[in-house]
Amino acid sequence: MSRPELQAPPEIYYGDAEAKKYTNNSRIQQIQADMTCRALELLNLPPDEPAILLDIGCGSGLSGEILEEQGHLWVGVDVSPSMLEVALEREVEGDLFLQDIGQGLGFRAGSFDGAISISVIQWLLNAETSHPTSSPPHRLMRFFTTLHAALKNPSRAVLQFYPTSDDQVQLITSTAQRAGFGGGVVVDYPNSNKARKVFLCLVIGGEGGAQQIPKGLEVDGAEAGSQARFERGRERQHKRDKSGKRKSIKIKEWILKKKELYRRRGKEGVPEDSKYTGRKRKAFF
Numbered sequence: 001m002s003r004p005e006l007q008a009p010p011e012i013y014y015g016d017a018e019a020k021k022y023t024n025n026s027r028i029q030q031i032q033a034d035m036t037c038r039a040l041e042l043l044n045l046p047p048d049e050p051a052i053l054l055d056i057g058c059g060s061g062l063s064g065e066i067l068e069e070q071g072h073l074w075v076g077v078d079v080s081p082s083m084l085e086v087a088l089e090r091e092v093e094g095d096l097f098l099q100d101i102g103q104g105l106g107f108r109a110g111s112f113d114g115a116i117s118i119s120v121i122q123w124l125l126n127a128e129t130s131h132p133t134s135s136p137p138h139r140l141m142r143f144f145t146t147l148h149a150a151l152k153n154p155s156r157a158v159l160q161f162y163p164t165s166d167d168q169v170q171l172i173t174s175t176a177q178r179a180g181f182g183g184g185v186v187v188d189y190p191n192s193n194k195a196r197k198v199f200l201c202l203v204i205g206g207e208g209g210a211q212q213i214p215k216g217l218e219v220d221g222a223e224a225g226s227q228a229r230f231e232r233g234r235e236r237q238h239k240r241d242k243s244g245k246r247k248s249i250k251i252k253e254w255i256l257k258k259k260e261l262y263r264r265r266g267k268e269g270v271p272e273d274s275k276y277t278g279r280k281r282k283a284f285f
């Protein structure tokens with residue numbers, strides 16, 4: 001069976017039935033969660049600070065759930081109404097936007113502390129129509145320039161994707177560079193057909209404009225895959241209380257970030273910050 005992006009446009013491929021099937025598949029849940037944890041690691045955010053993150057091609061919110069568990073706020077964009085419908089049914093905490101990223105992102109400059117994207121940008125390599133401005137290079141350029149604008153300086157975006165050739169990697173990295181990003185590609189488990197994963201780590205600013213890009217993981221794929229899951233499982237357990245319920249992460253800083261996000265979006269009636277912010281949660285949420 002050929003890759004999904006070769007079969008139909010994303011909003012058609014991820015119709016109602018496929019969106020539900022995808023989301024309920026426990027193997028997919030596991031793989032997407034592992035890749036999200038790795039993307040977060042590569043984002044290298046300041047420890048113990050909630051961030052406002054963009055999830056590009058958020059689908060039904062599988063990655064968003066991990067972002068929430070790690071204490072971050074997130075905004076998701078996706079072109080498939082059915083995927084977003086499932087995300088709504090799952091009552092994810094992120095704000096969701098129906099948007100084709102190949103048309104460019106419509107956020108205010110400097111809105112996000114970072115961005116992730118899991119298994120999405122290979123879809124931009126297929127022309128949507130025969131019109132010249134819908135060619136992959138045009139769509140990639142619109143996506144990367146508007147992503148660059150939407151991110152703070154300094155910050156990072158980590159995009160895991162499935163290339164089928166070196167030419168595709170070259171097209172994607174060179175377009176991101178022309179849009180103003182630094183950074184490069186990190187390949188985890190390059191020698192394992194099964195565990196090999198490609199992450200585009202894009203960097204804006206940083207000390208002297210040179211943030212260090214980490215190395216890919218190298219150990220045996222099968223072993224490494226189970227170790228990553230084990231580590232993540234342990235981390236996630238810590239985020240739950242004894243009864244297995246999620247521990248509350250709505251600390252003062254989280255609330256301040258959420259207020260900041262709403263103010264930037266121009267929402268009216270956001271209460272002033274006070275010395276009580278974070279204690280009287282009901283006042284705002």
Ligand SMILES: C[S@@+](CC[C@H](N)C(=O)[O-])C[C@H]1O[C@@H](n2cnc3c(N)ncnc32)[C@H](O)[C@@H]1O
Pocket residue numbers: 010011014032056057058059060061062063077078079080083099100101102117118119120123124
């Ligand atoms: C394999 S799913 C991954 C979903 C989610 N990131 C996850 O990890 O579960 C690919 C997603 O990319 C979205 N997508 C593909 N092309 C897109 C585009 N041009 N604009 C926005 N979303 C797109 C699809 O609708 C789909 O939800």
